Amino acid sequence: MPLIKKSPSRKKVIAKQEKAVAATTNDAPKSTPTGETSTYQGYCVKCKEKGVTFVGEVFVNKSGSKIAKGPHTACGTTVCRILGKNA
Numbered sequence: 001m002p003l004i005k006k007s008p009s010r011k012k013v014i015a016k017q018e019k020a021v022a023a024t025t026n027d028a029p030k031s032t033p034t035g036e037t038s039t040y041q042g043y044c045v046k047c048k049e050k051g052v053t054f055v056g057e058v059f060v061n062k063s064g065s066k067i068a069k070g071p072h073t074a075c076g077t078t079v080c081r082i083l084g085k086n087a
Contacts, residue, residue: 031059040068042081054079
């Protein structure tokens, strides 16, 4: 007579799912400011304007790349420029 495999209880399944979600959830910030500010050129997605000059603050994202973020003077949208890891 073959053995019938029991399915895990509902509580065990829920506990396993919660553990998996907790392992993937990271409360670390998406980017951290470096304190550097300078003038950069970027692209405004809202206005579709190329060569937008903005004064931006440099941030380091969680993958280690540097990003300059600043307001677009015409519409106020945040303009970003990816500077790279070695910039």
